[in-house]
Amino acid sequence: xxxxxxxxxxKVALVTGGNSxxxxxxxxxxxxxxxxxxxxxxxxxxxAAARETLAPTGRKVLTLECDxxxxxxVEAAFAxxxxxxxxxxxCFANAGVSGRGGHTFLEMTSEEWHRxxxxxxxxxxxxxxTAARHMVQRGGGGVLVGTASLAAIEAAPRSEHYAATKxxxxxxxRAMAVEFARYGVRSHAILPGWIETNMTANAVNTEGFxxxxxxxxxxxxxxxxxxxGGIAVYLMSxxxxxxxxxxxxxxxxxxxx
Numbered sequence: 216x217x218x219x220x221x222x223x224x225x226k227v228a229l230v231t232g233g234n235s236x237x238x239x240x241x242x243x244x245x246x247x248x249x250x251x252x253x254x255x256x257x258x259x260x261x262x263a264a265a266r267e268t269l270a271p272t273g274r275k276v277l278t279l280e281c282d283x284x285x286x287x288x289v290e291a292a293f294a295x296x297x298x299x300x301x302x303x304x305x306c307f308a309n310a311g312v313s314g315r316g317g318h319t320f321l322e323m324t325s326e327e328w329h330r331x332x333x334x335x336x337x338x339x340x341x342x343x344x345t346a347a348r349h350m351v352q353r354g355g356g357g358v359l360v361g362t363a364s365l366a367a368i369e370a371a372p373r374s375e376h377y378a379a380t381k382x383x384x385x386x387x388x389r390a391m392a393v394e395f396a397r398y399g400v401r402s403h404a405i406l407p408g409w410i411e412t413n414m415t416a417n418a419v420n421t422e423g424f425x426x427x428x429x430x431x432x433x434x435x436x437x438x439x440x441x442x443x444g445g446i447a448v449y450l451m452s453x454x455x456x457x458x459x460x461x462x463x464x465x466x467x468x469x470x471x472x
């Protein structure tokens with residue numbers, strides 16, 4: 216018999232940036248565990264493909280086009296999510312962008328800085344604020360989970376803007392963990408290492424990364440979106456009902472070696 220607390224039947228999970236990579240890996244696992252899923256993404260074709268990927272689970276799936284860096288768009292998408300499901304039990308703020316250009320910090324433009332912070336930090340704020348309001352008003356608890364990065368705790372030269380957003384993510388979820396604990400709302404951050412996704416493709420597929428970075432991963436492979444399914448199910452489930460304010464490093468041992 217399966218461990219009953221991991222049964223997510225009757226729960227609704229919202230995953231931003233859930234149409235590929237880590238987000239889709241989390242969404243697929245939660246759907247397989249019984250949750251209904253809302254996916255927000257900016258690419259209509261990828262949203263449709265994600266919906267087809269989750270179809271075999273038999274769960275209700277809603278996909279919406281939403282730019283999380285747009286405050287009004289987040290509010291509208293959340294309203295549509297509630298119209299469809301009536302509730303949101305878990306909010307996974309996973310949408311994000313990486314830095315561009317490989318310029319030094321001294322050369323970084325204000326436009327580039329704000330392009331990254333707009334989505335990674337402002338977008339997480341808009342998403343979490345909307346979800347937290349709903350969870351507090353509805354009662355019954357819930358969970359807020361942000362996708363951060365090893366860049367938050369290890370040096371990321373030439374990506375200071377990206378690192379700042381991920382460090383901010385950790386600080387934000389810890390603060391929310393304390394503020395909302397009285398309402399039964401938990402909050403966590405997930406810190407992926409080198410994961411093979413569309414965002415990292417230009418890096419992990421290069422000869423330099425294959426020769427210099429991959430050997431530093433003790434598990435001797437890049438991470439995959441599916442590697443984040445288990446932690447999503449755990450955090451969404453009642454098995455983690457007394458667990459809040461944590462940071463989960465999922466990197467195949469990279470940060471240890």
